[in-house]
Amino acid sequence: MTNSNSNKTVVPEAKAALNQMKLEIANEIGLANYDSVDKGNLTARQNGYVGGYMTKKLVEMAERQMAGK
Numbered sequence: 001m002t003n004s005n006s007n008k009t010v011v012p013e014a015k016a017a018l019n020q021m022k023l024e025i026a027n028e029i030g031l032a033n034y035d036s037v038d039k040g041n042l043t044a045r046q047n048g049y050v051g052g053y054m055t056k057k058l059v060e061m062a063e064r065q066m067a068g069k
Contacts, residue, residue: 018054021054021057022050022054025050025053025054025057029049029050029053031046031050
């Protein structure tokens, strides 16, 4: 089976920070040990929450930066 993941980090230097953010968000929504959990055993909703909250926080950060705050 080939990996068809098209999600590529545009800024490779940000990869560690994004992974840390993912773990923090997973913890906030009650998914402890997210880094060691088999993501295939989680529901699509659980995995979606992590990605959704990451996107929400990244948009908020960009908006603050654009507003100069």
